[in-house]
Amino acid sequence: MSGKGIQIMGLRKRYGSGDTAVDALKKVDMRVAPGEVVGLIGPSGSGKTTLLKCLGAVIEPTAGKMILGDDVIYDDGWKVKDLRALRRDRIGFVFQAPYLIPFLDITDNVALLPMLAGIPNAEARNRARELFKALDVEHRAKAMPSQLSGGEQQRVAIARGLVNRPPVILADEPTAPLDSERALAVIRILNDMAKKFETAIIVVTHDEKIIPTFRRIYHIRDGVTYEEAGEGRDFE
């Protein structure tokens, strides 16, 4: 595996201390290559969300190592000073619900991230429109989130995750509210985008409809990850 994408080695997360301590993550090892989409599957309470929060630099792991692209971002402690900038520039998020900002049109919803990174407004909006073209929502560029269907909103949310060209995207049950057809469409888009932008995508899911589409799957159980080959079923 090249130095791109994301690698996680021996990641641990303990909540509390002493007798009340809970080891939410005991040993997490993952590698996701650029352009690859992997599934992260596990029952409730297995540590999926905790892992996602650690990968998203929202909470600090207790131990382990994370390499994002060519940079070590965590090695028994954060190696990056500005975690907000890390999240903004190098990690994309796609949530279970789109969580678009209701008072911004979809172009500005997506362009907001590059704007926050200091990119001029016009250039940021151009980036958003390019993604809309790829995601087939270009014709709704001026629409407000409330004027879009659920599938369109989720595509806009994917565009927001991709807009700063992050090496990794964390997708938290992105197909949960969608029917089979739209769920598969979202996964197809994620695969296309992963290839197009050389992005590593981790999809946390319970969705039986989309699990067969992954070529590699990480199971997490009691805070420990196990890798297995997926079916990699063709979308067509």
Add this chain to the structure above:
Amino acid sequence: MISLAGRDILHSWGKFVFTGMGLGLLIGITLSMAGIYRGMVDDAKVLLDNSGADLWVVQKDTLGPYAEPSSIYDDIWRGIRGMPGVYQAANITYLTMQVSKEGGDVRVMVAGITPGGPGTPGWPPYLVAGRQITRSHYEAVADIASGLKLGERIRLRRHHYTVVGLTRRMVSSNGDPMVFIPLKDAQEEQFLKDNDAIRAQRRRTAENPAFNRPGVPGLLDAIIASQSTNPYVNAVLVRVKKGHDPEQVAEFIRRWKRLTVYTRSQMEEILVGKLIATAAKQIFMFLVILSLVSSAIVAFIIYTLTLGKIREIAVLKLIGTKNRTIIGLIMQQSIALGLIGFVVGKISATLLMAPIFPKYVLLEPLDSAIGFIAVVMICILSSIVAIRAALRVDPAEAIGG
């Protein structure tokens, strides 16, 4: 970078505008309260300005004639007129009373003015309709705020008067419109008893053996005559000759006439510092209470609006938005709400409240500027609670689990 606050306001402008209007009415009341205080001070100053006096000569050791009753003999003015530095001296009486007119009654301050003409101390300096008083009796000049009309006949105690002139902004320190009548009439209205009381007084005097002695013819008539005359006025208004120091002239009068004399600045201090002091404190308390209520309302509204955006704030924080951007979002909305409120408040105070308020409301630009700064400060302070709530939002809330 786009303005998140601006976009949010545009997106839900109805909510902002209606909330701002509600807040604006409160701000309008606050501005009106300040305007009422300014109006009271202005009424007091106008009363002094329009009297045309430099000095007020009143009963010794009183704060008369406006803040306390004062009664001095009506021939004292002659002696004062002859003192060094005195240009004009004129008697004056003031009597606040209820006057019946068409469609109800009105509270007025009746001023008894000496014969003379415009420029005589105590006379209304200008008219907006009609003419000045030219006859010795039963004519009146009224302030237009009294609602009296030219030619209207009004009854003041024992006599009827015809309104021959109208003036403007001639009010007492309480804001009551003034009615000017000849001094002799005013003395009667103020001091003369009704016919029954006069008859009773005469009977009592006649029954008193000390006043009705058989060996002293004319004594009873003389005593009754003295009881029926009213040689008192409330004050003497003095105008000082050019080039003379009013305080020096006042000191002359104090020393030689043994009366209390107030200069313009002293009288202003009495009116503003004493007569309306309690009302001013009440208004100040209202201003404080209204400011606190406005703060609480703004804080509550902004807090509620912020709580309604918790998920969006969590997403913004997760995708790397800086705290200062989120603080800016909340504070700008709070200030925008305050600005809408201030504009609505200023308009409502100027166009709605001031014209219909029974008292004179003086909305000064400086007060508006202070009010504007206070509103902005209140909005900034009120947004702190919401900002604290927003900064406590965990970006992890955007991630399920």
